[in-house]
Amino acid sequence: MKNPYFWLMAILLVVLWFPTLCFIENVVAGKGMALIKIEGTSDNSQATTGEKEKIKSAIGCSLLVGVPAALLASVIGLCCVYILRKPKAANLGGVILLIPLMTPPRAMGIAFASLRNCARLDPGLIPIIMAHVYLFLPIAYYLHLLRFKDLSASRFECAQNLGARRWQIFRHVVLPHQRIAFFAAFLMCLAFSWGEPIIANSLAGTNSTFAVVIMQMMRSALSNRVYTAAGMSFLATLVPVIVGAFILWNATNLARKEKQYE
């Protein structure tokens, strides 16, 4: 390799991917049980029918939470990008939207449990959806912003000169341009929602999400099948992330090429 940066880059990437690679390696080798002992281990490799049902219902709950939460976060993120497009509002809004990212998750979970109590909602999926929308809104916002920056200001001016109203500009100029970012943000938020156990655990009643079930399984009894379930969950998270990242990367490259031609 002639590129002097290649090996340094490769080493740093391996370091960043350590936990992920290690997890996959352990799941594939099926030896996780022997290495990790927190409270106790179990050698049962056969899942009971009750457990299978629990996992199936948890996967269903995760999808029931993840899909609407990701959709809502993506829609609200897009609206935020559009209404906060003026420089001053964009700067201030960008900082304010960091609040959910900066707040400690444990404290956030308790705050949402308090909100649920105040709103007199029953423990269940709706409070988790609300919390996930809140939590992943910044991610959707910044992904939309990444794409929105490629939209030239002249298009807005053209639309305004042609007499378009705000809603018409949003509908005919912004929405078609942001379609790709919308899909990418949806996928990324879905991945986050799928793997988020702390807030879901604070809010879930009898219907736990898959991440919560896996966390409980890992804390109580560790076995190869727990690791396999966790590994599958982990890989399921990576798929939408990779697809979303590829879509955004491709769109950004195309936008750059278009700009070059212009």
Add this chain to the structure above:
Amino acid sequence: MKGGRTSLLYVWILLGILMLPVAAALIISAGAEGTTAQLAGGFWDRLLNRFSEAIQGGQTLEAVLTSLILGILCGGAALVPAALLAACLKLGFKRKRRAMLFWIAIAPLFASYHLKTYAMRMFFAQGGPLQMACQSIGFSVKPLVDTQFGVCLYLVLAAMPFATVIFFILFEGIADQTVLAARNLGAGELRLIKQLLMPVFRKALFTAFCFGFFFVFGDSLAAEVVGGGQPYVIGMWTKKFYERANIETGAAAALLQMLFTAALLMLMGWLLTKTTRDKEQQ
């Protein structure tokens, strides 16, 4: 002008919505439910009583100090590899490949954090991959599981992608033509780093540190899983009340943690603004 004001109004509405959980924690922590004898009095009295109950609940100062030290140490240590990674991306690769590698580098951020933490426990464990690899090259290493060093190491790794994102975005602000022109004029790699990347690095340093710091400060899973309950951090302190099903004191503890985080965030924002202003005046 009018449009600008409307946009700012939207910002305040957004802030109001984002503050809803905090307000709920405030209401619950000052709630009149509970068995404590101190509950007599108005809203503020009850709130203060809950706060003091949470603070006296045990090891508060230790938890705050440990979290602060961990945040400063690990958030700071993550800056070096993150800056190196971003510099490698900027100087070593063309735009298209760089963007792809960047996504590969930050993909672990999107993967489930609690699973990653368990994975790290396996990696550090007795007979785990780290120990086996060290043994194969002739070193004998004690397992890093249940040690504070292991927790720090993992937190540095976990905070690294946050700092990488900040450095990468700011390094992208340097035009590729500028790098190419500098190379054509005979600048070596060290000079490129020193004269092109370093000024941007200095600008980004504080922001990147803040991201890493707040992540480490609020985290408790690493200490629970990798450290086996050590060191005692602020997240564990908050969790303790909630696990006792004492929602009022739990909400007060969460509120205190959030207020402390907000105060730190504001202090850091003020420091950043002040430094930038001073430099502009100079």
